[in-house]
Amino acid sequence: MQATPLAIPDVILFEPRVFGDERGFFFESYNQRHFEAAIGYSVDFVQDNHSRSAKNVLRGLHYQIKQAQGKLVRVVHGEVFDVAVDIRKGSPTFGQWVGEVLSAENKKQLWIPAGFAHGFVTLSDNAEFLYKTTDYYAPTFERCIAWNDPSIGINWHSEGPFSLSAKDQQGVLLSEAEVFE
Numbered sequence: 001m002q003a004t005p006l007a008i009p010d011v012i013l014f015e016p017r018v019f020g021d022e023r024g025f026f027f028e029s030y031n032q033r034h035f036e037a038a039i040g041y042s043v044d045f046v047q048d049n050h051s052r053s054a055k056n057v058l059r060g061l062h063y064q065i066k067q068a069q070g071k072l073v074r075v076v077h078g079e080v081f082d083v084a085v086d087i088r089k090g091s092p093t094f095g096q097w098v099g100e101v102l103s104a105e106n107k108k109q110l111w112i113p114a115g116f117a118h119g120f121v122t123l124s125d126n127a128e129f130l131y132k133t134t135d136y137y138a139p140t141f142e143r144c145i146a147w148n149d150p151s152i153g154i155n156w157h158s159e160g161p162f163s164l165s166a167k168d169q170q171g172v173l174l175s176e177a178e179v180f181e
């Protein structure tokens with residue numbers, strides 16, 4: 001598993017070593033020892049999630065203000081553009097975003113630590129998205145920042161038009177959002 005810090009270096013891209021043979025392929029999709037050595041601290045994953053989205057579905061930008069979740073995300077069918085936004089007050093990269101194309105083909109994974117808002121858009125006809133989280137789902141603490149906040153200026157790598165949940169249509173501007181102290 002190759003680990004590469006992105007432009008916001010706490011967000012780390014993982015590229016597994018894939019063993020292909022006449023049967024198909026094999027790879028370690030998670031190895032705690034390698035993962036913790038790469039991020040530099042221990043985490044306790046407590047929940048695994050799996051969602052399916054049609055083309056141009058955009059989910060995000062989500063975070064939990066308490067019970068903040070670190071997320072290790074990947075795609076097992078199709079392709080998405082995945083985005084993390086630094087919302088840690090006082091961080092030198094506060095309000096900045098990083099993004100990567102994640103696909104079943106490239107098998108890339110993104111580690112998005114607590115303190116970031118997260119979202120993705122489906123680039124293929126459908127995409128199945130899997131992720132591990134370091135804390136449990138807590139709807140009371142769930143918050144959403146507008147996917148199109150001009151102060152963040154995310155290039156979603158897709159023309160749209162995007163399809164959003166009712167909740168995500170109510171996303172607030174970063175300037176009005178509760179952030180991490």
Ligand SMILES: Cc1cn([C@H]2C[C@H](O)[C@@H](COP(=O)(O)OP(=O)(O)O[C@H]3O[C@@H](C)C(=O)[C@@H](O)[C@H]3O)O2)c(=O)[nH]c1=O
Pocket residue numbers: 049051059060062063071118119120137165167
């Ligand atoms: C996220 C989540 C949702 N749910 C339920 C609540 C709701 O009825 C249904 C759909 O929830 P949502 O619309 O919030 O799902 P979704 O928009 O996919 O939410 C997810 O988006 C991505 C971008 C993230 O980063 C995740 O942390 C999570 O916020 O599933 C759970 O039971 N557990 C969970 O952990």
